[in-house]
Amino acid sequence: MTTSPGQAPALELLAADHYSQYLIRETREIAYVLRQVASHRAMITAYFGKTGEFLLTSVLEITADNRHILLDLGKDSELIGKAMSEGQLLCATQIEKVKIQFVLEQIELTDHEGFPAIRAPLPGLLLRLQRREYYRLAAGTLDSLNCHIPLPGGRMINARVLDISGGGIAIIAPPEGNSLEADKVFDNCRLDLPDSAPVIVSLHVRNIFRMKTRGGQEVMRVGCQLLNLPAAASNQIQRYILKAERERNQYRN
Structure with a gap:
């Protein structure tokens, strides 16, 4: 699946200076949030390139050492090839009304439990933004x-x-x-x-x-x-x- 040509994603992570207070930088916290995404089986829109094309994917696993993330690969070989050639995915998802956005770099093809997958280093930065801007702890x-x-x-x-x-x-x-x-x-x-x-x-x-x-x-x-x-x-x-x-x-x- 793709967006129409020239339609770039409008994501808060692209305005990181404005949303800096909602950025998570600590590796353990990033891994925790991404494991939540996996446990909720949340669908991720992974944008690549300058025209707003995207893959629909999900988190398969965060490695035990918190160093890598694995994503479901999907079946559109042409789209996968384009994404891999870009080498970077801008990922956006949502769980329990909380927006989550992060960038994956150095992406590569791998196997996960016998099926093809995308593997990348854990992102060093993650945006966690509640719909009305804030997540509230009761x-x-x-x-x-x-x-x-x-x-x-x-x-x-x-x-x-x-x-x-x-x-x-x-x-x-x-x-x-x-x-x-x-x-x-x-x-x-x-x-x-x-x-x-x-x-x-x-x-x-x-x-x-x-x-x-x-x-x-x-x-x-x-x-x-x-x-x-x-x-x-x-x-x-x-x-x-x-x-x-x-x-x-x-x-x-």
């Missing part, structure tokens, strides 16, 4: 994550985090006397991540509503956007989300 998988918000007059709110993403957090705050109002910005907030240095962030309050806990206590749920987050801090949050998600999946299995 409270059930959080381990006592807290955010400390300085208030006027030297006071401080120590709030429990309900969920977290690369773009924001939701917290639980007391219903009275917290000075949290929609559209307010709070600087120098400290987000405590387990097994990691605290992350200093600015929070833009986007929405507030009252809710009751299972015990009947009334609290405020406050949704906040993370403002001007440095790339290093964003990567730190993304690493925490990936680690927590990986541990949750291992517990379920």
Whole structure:
């Protein structure tokens, strides 16, 4: 299967400078995400060349040493020949509403369990982008994550985090006397991540509503956007989300 001539893929990975905070560079995390792609049997669109032609494929295996990836080869010999001559595949897929994109280079033909396949070194870079830009980790998988918000007059709110993403957090705050109002910005907030240095962030309050806990206590749920987050801090949050998600999946299995 091919796209029409001249139709190049419009992928976020091609604008890596803009989406740098969603790029994964750590080999073990990349291998983990790609094994998720394999376990979901997600279809991959592998683009090659300048005209937007593509192969439809899937991940067969990530080698035990995390050094190589194997893809299903397909049956269109002419298209396969074109892809191999380019030597590079720009791969895009999606699992559970999360976009995943990566580039494979040094591709070569090989065998996998008696069938032809494509083999390539594990990509050194992978984009993981939730549909609305962020993947959100819910409270059930959080381990006592807290955010400390300085208030006027030297006071401080120590709030429990309900969920977290690369773009924001939701917290639980007391219903009275917290000075949290929609559209307010709070600087120098400290987000405590387990097994990691605290992350200093600015929070833009986007929405507030009252809710009751299972015990009947009334609290405020406050949704906040993370403002001007440095790339290093964003990567730190993304690493925490990936680690927590990986541990949750291992517990379920």
